[in-house]
Amino acid sequence: MAVKKSELYSLLWEACNKLRGGVEPARYKDYVLVLLFFKYVSDRYKGQRRADFVVNPGASFEDLINAKGKPDVGERVNKILQKFLEDNELIGELPDVSFINTDELGSGKELIDKVSGLIGVFENPAIDFRTNRASGDDIIGDAYEYFMMKFAQESGKSKGQFYTPSEVSRTIARLIGIGNISAEDGKDWTLYDPAAGSGSLLIRAADEAPVDENGDSIVTIFGQEKDISTAGLARMNLILHQKGTGTIEKGNTLSDPKFLTTYKTGLIELKQFDFIVMNPPFSDKSWSDGLKPEKDEFHRFDDFGIPPEKNGDYAWFLHVIKSLRQKGKAGIIMPHGILFRGNAEENIRQKVLKTRYIKGIISLPANLFYGTGIPACIVIIDKEDADIRDSIFFIDASRGFKKDGNKNRLREQDIEKIVRVFNEQKELPGYSCIVPYSKIENENSGNMNVPRYIRRIDDTLPQNITAHLRGGIPQFDIESLDRLWSVSPALKDAVFTCTDAEHGIYQLAVSSDKIEDIFNSDSGLLAEKQKDGTVIFEDWKNCVRDILLNISANTEPTMLIRELGDMILQAYSDSALLDNYDIYDCLMNYWNEKLQDDVYAIRAYGYEVAREIEHVYVTKKQKNENGHTVTVADKLKVKSFDGYLIPRDIIERIYFADLIAELQMLISQRDTIEADMETMREEESGDDGLLKETLSSKGELPKANLIRRIKELETKKTSSELIALSQMVDAIDNVTELERISKEIPALEKTYDLRTKKNTFQKSKIKTAWKTAIKEASVPEIYLDEYNCLLAYQKKMTEYDEINKQIKAKQNELDEALVKKYSELTIDEIKHLLFDEKWISRMYNDVKSETECILIDYMSRVIMIAKRYEHTLGELENNTAQSRDAMHKALERIGYKW
Numbered sequence: 097m098a099v100k101k102s103e104l105y106s107l108l109w110e111a112c113n114k115l116r117g118g119v120e121p122a123r124y125k126d127y128v129l130v131l132l133f134f135k136y137v138s139d140r141y142k143g144q145r146r147a148d149f150v151v152n153p154g155a156s157f158e159d160l161i162n163a164k165g166k167p168d169v170g171e172r173v174n175k176i177l178q179k180f181l182e183d184n185e186l187i188g189e190l191p192d193v194s195f196i197n198t199d200e201l202g203s204g205k206e207l208i209d210k211v212s213g214l215i216g217v218f219e220n221p222a223i224d225f226r227t228n229r230a231s232g233d234d235i236i237g238d239a240y241e242y243f244m245m246k247f248a249q250e251s252g253k254s255k256g257q258f259y260t261p262s263e264v265s266r267t268i269a270r271l272i273g274i275g276n277i278s279a280e281d282g283k284d285w286t287l288y289d290p291a292a293g294s295g296s297l298l299i300r301a302a303d304e305a306p307v308d309e310n311g312d313s314i315v316t317i318f319g320q321e322k323d324i325s326t327a328g329l330a331r332m333n334l335i336l337h338q339k340g341t342g343t344i345e346k347g348n349t350l351s352d353p354k355f356l357t358t359y360k361t362g363l364i365e366l367k368q369f370d371f372i373v374m375n376p377p378f379s380d381k382s383w384s385d386g387l388k389p390e391k392d393e394f395h396r397f398d399d400f401g402i403p404p405e406k407n408g409d410y411a412w413f414l415h416v417i418k419s420l421r422q423k424g425k426a427g428i429i430m431p432h433g434i435l436f437r438g439n440a441e442e443n444i445r446q447k448v449l450k451t452r453y454i455k456g457i458i459s460l461p462a463n464l465f466y467g468t469g470i471p472a473c474i475v476i477i478d479k480e481d482a483d484i485r486d487s488i489f490f491i492d493a494s495r496g497f498k499k500d501g502n503k504n505r506l507r508e509q510d511i512e513k514i515v516r517v518f519n520e521q522k523e524l525p526g527y528s529c530i531v532p533y534s535k536i537e538n539e540n541s542g543n544m545n546v547p548r549y550i551r552r553i554d555d556t557l558p559q560n561i562t563a564h565l566r567g568g569i570p571q572f573d574i575e576s577l578d579r580l581w582s583v584s585p586a587l588k589d590a591v592f593t594c595t596d597a598e599h600g601i602y603q604l605a606v607s608s609d610k611i612e613d614i615f616n617s618d619s620g621l622l623a624e625k626q627k628d629g630t631v632i633f634e635d636w637k638n639c640v641r642d643i644l645l646n647i648s649a650n651t652e653p654t655m656l657i658r659e660l661g662d663m664i665l666q667a668y669s670d671s672a673l674l675d676n677y678d679i680y681d682c683l684m685n686y687w688n689e690k691l692q693d694d695v696y697a698i699r700a701y702g703y704e705v706a707r708e709i710e711h712v713y714v715t716k717k718q719k720n721e722n723g724h725t726v727t728v729a730d731k732l733k734v735k736s737f738d739g740y741l742i743p744r745d746i747i748e749r750i751y752f753a754d755l756i757a758e759l760q761m762l763i764s765q766r767d768t769i770e771a772d773m774e775t776m777r778e779e780e781s782g783d784d785g786l787l788k789e790t791l792s793s794k795g796e797l798p799k800a801n802l803i804r805r806i807k808e809l810e811t812k813k814t815s816s817e818l819i820a821l822s823q824m825v826d827a828i829d830n831v832t833e834l835e836r837i838s839k840e841i842p843a844l845e846k847t848y849d850l851r852t853k854k855n856t857f858q859k860s861k862i863k864t865a866w867k868t869a870i871k872e873a874s875v876p877e878i879y880l881d882e883y884n885c886l887l888a889y890q891k892k893m894t895e896y897d898e899i900n901k902q903i904k905a906k907q908n909e910l911d912e913a914l915v916k917k918y919s920e921l922t923i924d925e926i927k928h929l930l931f932d933e934k935w936i937s938r939m940y941n942d943v944k945s946e947t948e949c950i951l952i953d954y955m956s957r958v959i960m961i962a963k964r965y966e967h968t969l970g971e972l973e974n975n976t977a978q979s980r981d982a983m984h985k986a987l988e989r990i991g992y993k994w
Contacts (some may be wrong), residue, residue, distance in 0.1 A: 105242040105243075109242070109243065112128050112217055117202065127195070128214065129332060131160075132218060133332040133335070137335070138156045142156050150183045152183050159172075160172075160173060160215045161215060164212040165212050170196035171196055174195050190328040191329060240337075244296065260297045261465065261466070261506075262300060268429070269303065269373070269427075271519075272371055273425055274315065275305065277314065277370075285305070285370050286369040286370050287302055287305070287316070287373070288317075289319040289372070290349040290353070292320060292344060293329075295342075298373065303337075315371070317334065317339055319345070320344070320349045322346070322349065331344045348386060350383055369420065370421055372424065372428070374428040376412040379409060379431060380407070389402045390402060403441065409430060414444070420477065421479070426477040429460075429475075430472065432470075432471050432472065432545070435473065436543045445544070449542055452483065452486075457490050458476070458491040458514055458518065461493070461494050461495070461497035464506070486533055487530045488544070489529075489530055490528060490529055490531055490546055490550055491527065495552075496509070496513065509681035513677050516665075531549045560965070564965060564969050568596065570965075571600030571602065574961070577957060579673075580954045583624045584620025584621050587614065587618045589605070590605060591614060592605055604962050608959060621951065624673050625673075628671050628673055629940075635667060636664055640663060643659065644931055647695055651695070651699050653692060656695060657695075660687075665677070668680075674947060674950065678946055685942075686939060690938075691935060694741055697740070697741060705741060706918075706930060707918050709740060710740050711736075712736045712738075713733060742926070742933075748910070750933065751913075751917055752917075755910050758906060759910060762899055766900060772892055773889065773896065777795060780885060787885060790805045797889065805886060809875055813875050815873040816841060817843070817844055818873045820837050821862065824837050825862060825866050831857065834857045848861075
């Protein structure tokens with residue numbers, strides 16, 4: 097069964113994080129990621145001939161499992177990993193970790209438990225890639241990326257720089273145009289990252305490139321990373337993303353670049369690449385360590401000047417320029433300071449501008465990166481056609497993000513908007529513009545600070561002092577809602593009336609409490625809601641139907657979702673109410689949350705995988721092979737189940753509505769009884785409450801307490817007949833005594849049958865009469881109210897138990913019917929349920945919700961505008977004076993004077 101990404105990542109992270117203890121995230125990541133890598137390689141390549149990796153006996157994940165719980169588990173793990181590294185010539189290539197490091201993992205039992213626990217996490221059947229090779233590749237690669245992101249989040253400002261957020265990486269990958277290349281004969285496309293970190297930026301860029309007939313990327317990957325441990329992360333990352341042929345070198349790129357070209361003449365130059373992506377350390381103060389910039393053998397600074405000694409931003413920038421081929425393209429992340437700082441950097445910038453290499457600059461939101469809080473931008477460098485380039489395209493994307501903990505993140509709609517606007521060179525007010533090089537150089541002395549060229553649109557409404565003094569609503573406020581009035585001009589006239597056209601003064605046409613009703617009944621808004629929510633949506637739905645109902649093993653999920661996104665952006669491009677990028681975000685959020693899991697599963701197993709169900713089992717404690725107590729699933733006891741692709745609530749609603757109605761009716765009855773019981777407990781729980789003797793300390797009423805108290809009270813029952821019959825039971829063998837008692841109470845034998853046909857007392861009849869008398873006797877008056885209350889509660893409890901039995905039986909009936917139905921689903925039924933009842937239903941509700949939110953926002957703004965000038969300053973002062981006078985008079989009446 098295919099693994100669901102959305103469930104796997106959080107499951108693995110939570111398990112590993114619990115075992116972390118006091119280990120710093122920056123170090124703990126190396127332990128976790130090495131094990132994750134080893135697990136993948138072992139599962140994928142063990143037993144295979146001519147494979148990329150050798151997994152010999154004594155060097156597989158199964159050997160790690162066998163080491164769990166052993167007193168020397170740390171030493172065993174080290175030996176297993178060492179043998180694997182030696183067998184595959186990977187010594188020094190991966191992060192250096194030791195599973196006997198007592199400083200980080202503890203000692204004794206703590207170390208044994210921690211190491212064994214980590215092995216146990218990756219022993220999870222959900223990541224057993226021996227049987228899941230088809231879909232496992234990008235699952236494990238993305239899981240690895242997810243782990244790096246989580247560790248980066250926790251590593252702090254100084255240690256999180258090994259990871260570039262995937263949203264930023266994907267944005268750069270699409271901006272540099274690597275997806276537009278083709279497999280030309282003899283063309284060796286290359287991609288390079290001189291500050292590779294963990295390799296995420298390289299991988300996202302390579303993912304955008306086309307693939308050859310074997311499914312391999314047509315670009316060759318090169319990267320260099322100074323930190324040895326981080327370089328190992330990058331190497332593993334490439335392998336897990338099926339890019340193991342890429343090269344990651346260790347070392348300081350600026351002082352010791354590893355990728356060089358040696359000519360026959362003996363000349364050595366920097367190797368040049370078609371594409372470069374980079375997120376270097378910002379404001380690198382040690383950039384010149386090991387380097388004499390004025391004697392740089394690779395001449396990176398010759399035509400531009402030497403960067404400041406304590407700021408290496410332009411050193412990295414110029415390394416990129418020197419490393420680009422004649423038509424090369426690069427996307428690099430830089431602090432905003434390179435756009436406007438003075439002195440040496442200003443001189444360098446002016447010389448860079450003369451090359452016309454800079455094609456675009458995108459200002460990003462603040463606080464995106466884990467290693468720094470410095471605001472950043474993306475600089476797009478393109479040497480192709482630089483000689484005829486006459487402008488730079490600027491984008492201010494700094495306000496498009498969502499909060500994620502203490503960091504900001506680009507939304508899917510933000511990425512798509514940046515890429516589309518840049519590629520189309522589309523100028524949008526307050527967002528993007530084309531700026532001639534001549535203006536930058538001549539009018540602004542080479543200053544490229546984005547706010548100089550893009551003035552943000554201020555959508556806040558300033559307070560109008562005149563309106564506050566004289567009254568009325570300014571025309572400026574009304575016009576701020578022009579988009580709303582374009583949908584419904586009649587709405588504007590229904591809410592506002594122009595009372596002074598010369599000065600642009602309006603008044604409310606209705607009281608402010610009527611505005612909501614006018615909104616809800618406006619024909620223009622209702623028509624637009626119908627158009628956006630039904631007409632446009634149905635058109636898009638019909639366009640994507642064939643795409644989503646014909647997923648096969650050849651379907652490429654990345655291209656599929658991009659096609660769906662293109663269609664929805666186009667469909668809503670002319671919407672008067674909705675922003676098409678907001679609707680695009682609805683689609684992408686659902687893709688990331690659920691839809692991509694479905695597509696990957698169908699691609700791997702076909703639509704018939706929807707017949708599968710997933711069980712949640714009751715857990716139990718048992719001893720493992722090492723004698724440790726562990727929690728495992730009890731496969732004999734099913735707790736619940738759901739469809740693997742199609743949720744059971746859809747099957748229930750479509751096929752078993754009658755059964756669900758019956759079940760809901762029973763549940764409603766039970767809930768009513770439960771509410772009655774709760775009310776009784778609350779009303780009778782005080783010091784004088786009738787249930788105080790039976791309630792637990794938590795306010796509950798256990799059945800055992802109820803029965804015990806009822807029996808106690810029944811022992812207090814009394815009546816003359818009961819007393820006499822009790823005496824007769826005590827004297828059951830004394831006939832004389834029985835006759836005496838009977839004569840003393842003549843009514844006794846009139847009420848009860850005590851004798852045989854021969855007129856002698858019968859023991860069994862006396863005892864039966866005694867029991868009957870107990871039931872018929874009365875509890876003493878002092879206990880009667882409590883006794884009746886307990887009986888009433890007991891009756892409710894009996895009814896509750898009976899209803900519960902019926903619910904359980906009905907639930908079992910429904911479960912059996914569901915299991916049978918899942919197994920019988922036809923492919924046509926599956927496609928209908930997935931497309932119409934699951935995927936499209938969710939999207940329809942999201943679009944509808946987006947429409948409602950926008951209308952509510954508009955209505956709130958109209959009401960705000962209506963109320964902000966509702967009272968003039970004079971009226972407020974007058975009201976205040978009246979209130980003050982009234983208060984003074986009230987105080988005087990009660991004797992206060994001043």
